[in-house]
Amino acid sequence: MTAARLTVDPRFAIGPVRRRLFGGFVEHLGRHVYDGLYEPGHPEADGRGFRRDVIALVRELGVSTIRYPGGNFVSGFRWEDSVGPRAARPRRLDLAWHSTETNEVGLHEFSDWLDAVGSDLMLAVNLGTRGTLEAIDLLEYANVPGGSTLSQRRIDNGRAAPFDVRVWCLGNEMDGPWQLGHRSADDYGKLASRTAKGMRQLDPSIELVVCGSSGAQMPTFGDWERVVLEHTYDDVDMISCHAYYQEHDGDAASFLASAVDMDRFIEAVVATADHVGAARGSAKRIDISFDEWNVWYIDRVDAVKPTAIDDWPVAPRLLEDVYSVLDAVVFGGLLISLLKHADRVASASLAQLVNVIAPIMTEPGGPAWRQTTFFPFAITSRLARGHAVRLPLEAPTLDTARYGTVPAVDAVATVDDEAGTAALFVVHRGLEHPVAVDIDVSALGEVEVVETHLLHDDDPGAANTLDEPERVRPRAVETRLVNGILSVSLPPVAWIALSLRRTG
Known part of the structure; x- marks a missing residue:
């Protein structure tokens, strides 16, 4: 058995x-x-047509702010289609996913669903086929309490109070052909x-x-961030990153090290943003979404x-x-990153x-x-509180074809001083042997587990399916805490x- 050592220090x-x-993401895509x-x-x-079992699972997942309605879908979306009487809403052809959008669920209905799951709305505006005026119109419809034609339209459509959307995305993946x-x-x-300037007015x-x-x-990549921020640095708060990972050609070692790539991605974007700020002599900091x-x-x-001009399924x-x-x-490693x-x-x-690359699946009827993937997200969302804490790490290494030599163990902690709690999240990327992990938690004082x-299975390919929905579940594991050293x-x-939890 190999060994690793971590140190948790709130400093x-x-x-x-x-x-x-x-946060989460809901796009009008597939099912x-x-x-x-x-x-x-x-x-x-329920009475509005939303599945109560799905609402319960989304609440358990613990998502905070949900980005909507896309994704690629948003670049052809006319927001006006999604409000007003359902019977009068148009059916549109969605070019992004070659489907028919019925607009049966729109802005009002989705906001009701968010209320049910306890999440906030993050809206994306269409800067693909539309522009500044349409974005300002949507903002007026959503956030102005009343006294204008568009805010009155929202009120007439059954929503007296504003949606009060706090975070807005200026388009989606505009670098993508x-x-x-x-x-x-x-x-x-x-x-x-x-x-951005118009919306802020x-x-x-x-x-x-x-x-x-x-x-x-x-x-x-890199040049895109620099050029875009040279235009928008004073106008925006965040710049987006998107990343998806998969196993290529049976290379499980590289796949397990995917978070190394996410680390590098984040750090490169931060460096580029800070360079633009420094060149402008700005004290402002651009964060990442x-x-x-x-x-x-x-x-x-x-x-x-489509295979034919009339091939646009719902x-x-x-x-x-x-x-x-x-x-x-x-996935758990990406959360650590x-x-x-x-x-x-x-x-x-x-x-x-x-349903769509998702932690929750459903079957019609x-x-x-x-x-x-549901489990690392739900557990991390619930336990991670306070401040994230860097963990000095000594660990064996893993050789990968894509990312070179990487630590076989990665970890992060969170510490909530006010509540007297802490949480540790650790991933073991090794493919063959167990690892004994000693974690020095003495700086936290007297604590108990x-x-x-x-999350592990002797078969790494094990999955939860319609036929076996409970095949994989997290389980408790034995730990030992002696003289401030937590071993697992x-x-x-x-x-x-x-x-x-702190005991003294």
Whole structure:
């Protein structure tokens, strides 16, 4: 058995654990909204047509702010289609996912659903096929209490109080050639700046997210961030990052080290943003909205396009990945990466929530169940409080084809001084041998272990499915706490969360 040693010291604080770090993402894509969140004929449907079993699971997941309505979908979206009497709403062809959008669920209905799950709304505006005026109109409709034509339209549509949306995304993945309305960094930066300035003239209190690169692998990565921020630095609060990971060609070692790539991605964007600020002589700091992240097997996706002019299905089965224990361990490592950068990652959105590359799956007329990735998110969202704390680490290494030699163990802690609690999140990337982990918690004072959650299976390919929805569950693990040293043994390919409480 190999060994690793960690030290928890609150003096190594990284930054506050902001609740927006545990955000989600709902896009009008596949069976996410229709047959996922919303299925009026289902036995679990409430009076509005939303599935109560899904609402319960989303609440258990603990998502804070949910980005909506896309994604690629937003670049062809006309927000006016999604409000007003349902019977009068148009059916539109969604070019992004080659589907028919019925607009049966729109802004008002989704806001009601958010109230039910206890999450806040984060709205994306269409800067692909629309522009500044349409964004300002949506902001007026959503946030102005009354006294104008658009705010009165909202009131007439049944919502007297404003939606009061605090965070707005200025488009989606505008660096991507696949994006409807794709632009160069220079053209997008100018449009985003004009739109941001106009929106702030209406509501100076909102927070704005400008599009960064849709992945660190993009050929324009780095230059895109620099050019866009040179146009928008004074106008926005955050720049977005998007990243998805998958196992390539059976290379589990590199896949398990995916968080190393996320670390580098975040740090590169921070460095670029700070360079732009320094060049401007600005004291302002641009934070990161990591508003799309997940494990996604993109290589398995067939081209999404119509086979005929009339081939535009409603809510087709798209991107319904089934996640294994291996996937969930990688996923837990990505959460560790986000916490390790809590000083600059102000917001993050797991993409997505239901059916579409999601921690929650449903069957029409049937059950809803938790995928393996559900557990690290729900547990981390619940336990991570206070400040994220960097952990000095001594650990064996793992050789990977993609990322070189990396630590076989990665970890982060959170400490809530006011509540007298702490939490540890540790991932073991090793493929063959267990690792004995000793954690020096003496700087926390006298503590006791309150909860342990180990995600592991002797079969890393094990998954939860319609036929076996409870195949994978976290389990408690034995720990030993002697003279301020907390010891635990981790099997290969494992993620663990430990909750501590001060006793003295």
